[in-house]
Amino acid sequence: MNRNFDLDWSAAVDAMPLLLEGARLTLVISVVGLFFGFLIGLAAGLARTSGNRILSGISAVYVELIRGTPILVQAIWIYFALPIALGMEIERLTAAIAAIAVNSGAYIAEIVRGSIQSVPKxxxxxxxxxxxTQAQTFWHVVWPQAFRRMIPPLGNQLIISLKDTSILTIIGVAEIVRQAQQVVASNFRAFEVYTTAALLYFVxxxxxxxxxxxxERRLNVG
Structure with missing residues (x-):
């Protein structure tokens, strides 16, 4: 069966305002989600290195639970299941940020733990x-060295979280993929629109x- 494959990039150009709006929301969700994820990961990572069995145990359960389940399931659970337990609605954007924060927090916890433990005794x-004191030694000696070592993996986690936002289309968040889907539904130019969306992620x-x-070069991280 012959099919004429004709390209019409004007469809992608016309869709650019919507795709850029999706890109803006993608960046917002990624940055804000990673900010809260860092706070969660910092707390969990410190708990794992605290020597307190209870805190370390709770942190370990959180890390293994989150790393052992897909972020897609976590996003669905936060948006659809958690509101039932709380008896209140959760906005899509709030659920999206929470999903990125909770998911990235588990991985950041391991980054924090590994960085702290990598500082020579x-x-x-x-x-x-x-x-x-022990606290002064940690904050003035251990933490500055550990934080410098966290920068590369934290940067990688930001990129991972940014790409993970594409999954959030499942809960209706108007990020890049969702915007692209809506454009394609109206003009049927899937190749041009989805290719442009992919290029936006790449950029x-x-x-x-x-x-x-x-x-990393300025801070001489190695």
Missing amino acids: GQVEAGRSLGL MTLTISLILRGM
């Missing part, structure tokens, strides 16, 4: 020998990667 002993991830590489 001799650094801690040196701090204590100078008369610093965003490449830009973030270049910015992060520049930061």
Whole structure:
């Protein structure tokens, strides 16, 4: 069966305002979600290195539960199931940010834990020998070194979270993929529109990667 494959990039050009609006929302969800994810991951990571069995155990359960389930299921659960338990509605954008935060938090917890544990014990002993308390040693000796080592994996997590936002179309969030779907439903130019959407993701991830590489060079992270 012969089919004429004709390209009409004007359809993608006409769709660009909607796709760019989707890109803006994608960045908002990614950045805000990762911000809260960092707070969650920091708390969970510190709990895992605290030496407190209860806190470490709770953190370990959270990390394994989230890493052991797909973010798609987590987003659906937060938007559709959690409101039933709470007896209240959750807005799509709130659910989207929560899904990114909860998911990224589990991975960031492991980044925090690994970075802290990678600091040589001799650094801690040196701090204590100078008369610093355990807390002072952590915040003035361990944490600055650990945070520098977190930058590359945190940057990778931002890129992963940005791409994960495409899954949020399942709950109706108007990010890039959702906007592209709506455009294609009206003009049937799937190749042009979805190719443009993919290029927007590529441009965003490449830009973030270049910015992060520049930061790593300036901070001499290695």
